[in-house]
Amino acid sequence: MIPRAQKSPVPLDICHLAKAIETIGDRWTLLILRAALFGVRRFDDFQKELSIPRTVLSGRLGKLVETGILEKQKYKEDGKRARPEYVLTEAGEALRPVFMALTQWGDDWVSDGALPPISFTHAKSRQKVRPAFVDEHGRETLMKDTRVSLRR
Amino acid sequence: MIPRAQKSPVPLDICHLAKAIETIGDRWTLLILRAALFGVRRFDDFQKELSIPRTVLSGRLGKLVETGILEKQKYKEDGKRARPEYVLTEAGEALRPVFMALTQWGDDWVSDGALPPISFTHAKSRQKVRPAFVDEHGRETLMKDTRVSLRR
DNA sequence: CAGTATCCGGTCTGATACTG
DNA sequence: CAGTATCAGACCGGATACTG
Numbered sequence: 243m244i245p246r247a248q249k250s251p252v253p254l255d256i257c258h259l260a261k262a263i264e265t266i267g268d269r270w271t272l273l274i275l276r277a278a279l280f281g282v283r284r285f286d287d288f289q290k291e292l293s294i295p296r297t298v299l300s301g302r303l304g305k306l307v308e309t310g311i312l313e314k315q316k317y318k319e320d321g322k323r324a325r326p327e328y329v330l331t332e333a334g335e336a337l338r339p340v341f342m343a344l345t346q347w348g349d350d351w352v353s354d355g356a357l358p359p360i361s362f363t364h365a366k367s368r369q370k371v372r373p374a375f376v377d378e379h380g381r382e383t384l385m386k387d388t389r390v391s392l393r394r
Numbered sequence: 395m396i397p398r399a400q401k402s403p404v405p406l407d408i409c410h411l412a413k414a415i416e417t418i419g420d421r422w423t424l425l426i427l428r429a430a431l432f433g434v435r436r437f438d439d440f441q442k443e444l445s446i447p448r449t450v451l452s453g454r455l456g457k458l459v460e461t462g463i464l465e466k467q468k469y470k471e472d473g474k475r476a477r478p479e480y481v482l483t484e485a486g487e488a489l490r491p492v493f494m495a496l497t498q499w500g501d502d503w504v505s506d507g508a509l510p511p512i513s514f515t516h517a518k519s520r521q522k523v524r525p526a527f528v529d530e531h532g533r534e535t536l537m538k539d540t541r542v543s544l545r546r
Numbered sequence: 547c548a549g550t551a552t553c554c555g556g557t558c559t560g561a562t563a564c565t566g
Numbered sequence: 567c568a569g570t571a572t573c574a575g576a577c578c579g580g581a582t583a584c585t586g
Contacts, residue, residue: 246469246479247433249443252511254425258500259493263424265504270579272415273406280542281399285548291401295580300549310503325547327398333503338537339525340495341411347492348410351462351485352417357545359404364529365539373491374528375514377521382532385490387517390432393509422558437568447560452569477567 251392265309266337270294270302278312278334279341283327303328311337343373403544417461418489422446422454430464430486431493435479455480463489495525 254260266275273292282288289299306312311334316324330337342362349358362371375383406412418427425444434440441451458464463486468476482489494514501510514523527535 243481244431244433246435248439250429250432250434252432254443256508256511257428258505258508258510259428259497260425260500261504262496262500263421263428267419267421267424269415269419272419273412276409276411276415277402279396280402280404281396282402283398287400289548291406293580295578296549297551298579322547326549330396336499336502339527340492340499342527343492343495343525344414345411347488348412348414351488352413353410356408356410358410359408359545361543361545362527362540363543364535365541367529369529371527371529371535371540373495373525374532375491375494375523376526376528376534377516377519377523380526380534382528382534383516383523388494388514388523389517391513391515393511393513441568445560447558448569449571450559453558474567478569 251390266311270298271306274299274302274306275311275334275337276341278328278330279338283317283329285326285328288328306334339373346373403542418463422450423458426451426454426458427463427486427489428493430480430482431490435469435481436477437480440480458486491525498525 250257252259266272270292273294274288277288277291282291285299285303288294288303289296292299294302303312307314307328310331312328313331314326315329317327318324345358345360363369364371375385375388377383402409404411418424422444425446426440429440429443434443437451437455440446440455441448444451446454455464459466459480462483464480465483466478467481469479470476497510497512515521516523527537527540529535
């Protein structure tokens with residue numbers, strides 16, 4: 243077990259984890275990102291899926307665009323006029339591992355025994371894929387052998 | 395890129411990811427868990443580190459105990475009377491990969507170019523460790539080769 | 547469809563004070 | 567230390583209505 247500490251080794255104001263939490267760490271933002279990672283892109287699709295008040299959705303989408311996680315693009319269906327859609331940027335796509343890890347945690351700890359409704363598999367081999375930690379050679383490293391190193 | 399979808403493949407109410415978000419997905423809870431994963435355990439240590447109102451802290455710690463992420467234990471310093479401390483349960487410890495992945499994302503995308511203040515290394519080899527996805531044999535799998543499979 | 551405008555009521559925040 | 571009590575104000579959620 244981790245030894246007791248009076249404080250974290252990194253002050254809050256320079257902690258990238260803390261910044262990440264400030265950026266995406268609220269209920270609606272996380273739920274929007276969950277949907278976005280599943281491919282949802284349009285205002286009304288988000289609204290229907292989440293039953294989120296339109297004002298709140300508008301605000302959150304705006305902030306996610308500001309922070310560079312979503313990009314507001316135009317799409318055009320034949321005959322109709324162009325409409326906006328919110329597409330994940332590279333930064334947004336990079337959140338996928340975070341959500342996969344959280345999904346795994348949910349499966350393990352808040353599922354009430356229900357089987358996972360989805361799983362992640364390798365496209366070709368169909369083998370199950372799970373989040374883990376690897377060393378520089380791409381070999382799995384056990385959590386218990388992992389340490390935090392402070393940069394000096 | 396992920397194709398556009400009208401809705402997520404999993405309804406919100408049976409989605410373990412959504413449940414996980416409901417459980418730990420708010421600013422203060424995430425910041426408390428960050429500190430806890432760094433070893434912080436005591437009420438006043440949390441309070442000082444986060445500058446969180448005592449009432450709010452009290453509420454959040456209570457909820458985290460309820461949901462089985464923290465456990466309220468007693469510690470005793472010599473001469474003094476026993477006092478409570480909040481220690482991560484197995485479920486709480488299991489959140490570490492989630493926070494490591496989020497730290498990595500923060501380093502990559504919200505750091506404003508600053509070098510990461512901490513890094514994760516293998517206890518023995520001192521090699522850097524990063525979050526990734528592995529197949530059943532512990533071999534790294536590229537994100538782009540990963541698919542979501544729906545259980546039927 | 548994709549928003550903005552408005553409004554109300556509730557919860558959360560943050561400050562301060564008090565207790566064992 | 568580790569909380570609970572109290573309180574004003576900010577912010578958020580939810581509903582409804584209106585616009586291009």
